[in-house]
Amino acid sequence: MKHTINFLKIKLAVLFFAFLFFQSCPNGKAVKTISSIDQKYLYTMDGKKIKLPAEKDTTTTTFILVRHAEKGVNGKDPDLTPDGLQRADDLAEILKQIEVSHVFSTDYIRTKDTARPTAVDKGLPLDIYNPSNQNSLLGHMVMDPDYKNVLLVGHSNSIPAALNHLLATSVYENIDHEEYDNIYFVRTSDGEKTKLISLKY
Amino acid sequence: MQIENQMYKLTGGVDPLALCEKYACPLYVYDSAIMKRQYERMVNAFKVKNLKINYACKALSNINVIQYFNSLGAGLDTVSIQEVETGIKAGFEPQEIIYTPNCVSFAEIAEAVEAGVKINIDNISILEQFGQTYPNVPVCVRINPHIMAGGSSKISVGHIDSKFGISFHQVPHVKRIVEATGLKVEGLHMHTGSDILDSGVFLQGAEILFNIAREFKDLDYIDFGSGFKVPYKEGGVCTDIEDLGEKISTRFNNFCQEYGKDLTLMFEPGKFLVSEAGYFFVKVNVIKQTTANVFAGIDSGLNHLIRPMFYDSYHHIVNVSKPMGKTRIYTVVGYICETDTFGVNRKIAEIHEGDILGMHNAGAYCQTMSSNYNSRYRPAEVLVHEGKDYLIRKRETLNDLWRNQVETQLFSKVAAE
Known part of the structure; x- marks a missing residue:
């Protein structure tokens, strides 16, 4: 009888820790942290590499989607905090090895400051887009072969909306207000299923 | 409006009969979910890289509706200085508003310039005055492509006999004015009419605009107007916006490459965005059987919804109180002292006096074209948003009818001495 109670306790503890683990990992999968990316692989901080879906032809577009980095609390159009500025620099560093064709940001200080280090590093203009009409822009980029690897910096509501549009789903909900470290890689190719890899940075 | 458990329901399960009980008939009700659906269909x-959908608020100008489209990311298409002022009051940045008047005074255009909105000019005389007065204010030019399109002659506005726009044959004259005054033409615009079904019309108009656009080097946008047809009858045909979008986008993107600049593609839909979102609920006052007809006489008339009489428009009519009743044939008429027929020989679930009827497609050009004819009050307006109802315009009262009348006492009956 005593053994049975102890066994039950162990079982409950295992279930409790498993619950905590899966709570922190959406979809039940551990979300890894990216260290860099090149044309073929994503490299994670724990030394793993994840193969990107193969580029099919000229119709392949890879979207790199991030919410702006940590923002301050000053007014309606706040700056990035020091942590946020550091994250923006980290983003440029992560994307160092991949050829980025376009950098898009909404017309806010926090999004532009998140995108700017990457744009400067790549020698690209910072393209401003209206998040309300982003589906039109996304549709255009999917169709136009000039858009190869596109960084799109948006907001806690517009980035999930972009994922839902690109992946033809509605499962992505607004990002938590305190969450700034998600990075999504979405690869689309004509006639192929759109693929997503979610990481942290 | 869908039937659920044998009763009509608006989005979010809102019961239209409860709204009629709460706010009284006649009543305009707008469903924001349908406006959003239509806006997202266009987006x-x-x-394209840069798209701007300017909501044509003449279709439905309640400030809450204008604010809703602002929140969705739309711009605003206006035709009067009062619409401009309403748009600014609603929270639009002036440069998000385009002002497209016709046959207005130059003084009104000057007010719009002061307000800082985009100006769309549709005749040579005004363009000349504008260029001389405001050489540094960029303008859009409204072109008449001479295309006959639209559901009827009253809503076709791009043909050769139309008063709207500057004929594309007059473009050399426009260029001379631009060169002489130093004006910057930042946009080109056309609007061919309403209820256009054929995407070929848009493509034909697009080619005309592209040809003209090559002659102006400072363009930021091209505005193709609107005129997309929405279904008015059950199973009715409508513009295939997805097919049109595919064709126009391809052509527009190619033109941008040729032009060497990412221009903004603009549209100015009104009816497409709000028509299907609106319902007009009325109460049946009397059932009148004559030798030839069964009339359902309602507590409204052409003073509230003039489209059937003015444009011969079809508005689908249903019995909201008893949707599952046996279908009978009715002619639905109003209470105004002249013929104001909403629908002839309509198959409607059996109507009893006191029943609520619902007219579909009452979002565009319905309340905004209403009047106080016969000294009747204009109805209240309610917005249904995320499952809740909000009063957005009160029903008028007798004081509203008298408010601006000046009683001179000239003819008041004087008591006999």
Whole structure:
């Protein structure tokens, strides 16, 4: 009888820790942290590499989607905090090895400051887009072969909306207000299923 | 409006009969979910780098509706200085508003310039005055492409006999004015009419505009107007916006490459965005059987919804109180002292006096074209948003009818001495 109670306790503890683990990992999968990316692989901080879906032809577009980095609390159009500025620099560093064709940001200080280090590093203009009409822009980029690897910096509501549009789903909900470290890689190719890899940075 | 458990329901399960009980008939009700659906259809259909959908608020100018489209990311298309002022009051940045008047005074255009909105000019005389007065204010030019399109002659506005726009044959004259005054033409615009079904019309108009656009080097946008047809009858045909979007986007993107600049593709839909979102609920006052007809006489008339009489428009009519009743044939008429027929020989679930009827497609050009004819009050307006109802315009009262009348006492009956 005593053994049975102890066994039950162990079982409950295992279930409790498993619950905590899966709570922190959406979809039940551990979300890894990216260290860099090149044309073929994503490299994670724990030394793993994840193969990107193969580029099919000229119709392949890879979207790199991030919410702006940590923002301050000053007014309606706040700056990035020091942590946020550091994250923006980290983003440029992560994307160092991949050829980025376009950098898009909404017309806010926090999004532009998140995108700017990457744009400067790549020698690209910072393209401003209206998040309300982003589906039109996304549709255009999917169709136009000039858009190869596109960084799109948006907001806690517009980035999930972009994922839902690109992946033809509605499962992505607004990002938590305190969450700034998600990075999504979405690869689309004509006639192929759109693929997503979610990481942290 | 869908039937659920044998009763009509609006989005979010809102009961229209409860709204009629709460706010009384006649009543305009707008469903924001349908406005959003239509707006998103347009955004998804046109695949371009820069898209701007300017809501044509003449279709439905309640400030809450204008604010709703602002929140969705739309711009605003206006035709009067009062619409401009309403748009600014609603929270639009002036440069998000385009002002497209016709046959207004130059003084009104000057007010719009002062307000800082985009100006769309549709005749040579005004363009000349504008260029001389405001050489540093960029303008859009409204072109008449001489295309006959639209559901009827009253809503076709791009043909050769139309008063709207500057004939594309007059473009050399426009260029001379631009060169002489130093004006910057930042946009080109056309609007061919309403209820256009054929995407070929848009493509034909687009080619005309592209040809003209090559002659102006400072363009920021091209505005193709609107005129997309929405279904008025059950199973009725409508513009295939997705197909049109595909074709126009491809052509527009190619033109941008040729032009060497990412221009903004603009549209100015009104009816497409709000028509299907609106319902007009009325109460049946009397059932009148004559030798030839069964009339359902309602507590409204052409003073509230003039489209059937003015444009011969079809508005689908249903019995909201008893949707599952046996279908009978009715002619639905109003209470105004002249013929104001809403629908002839309509198959409607059996109507009893006191029943609530619902007219579909009452979002565009319905309340905004209403009047106080016969000294009747204009109805209240209610917005249904995320499952809740909000009063957005009160029903008028007798004081509203008298408010601006000046009683001179000239003819008041004087008591006999």
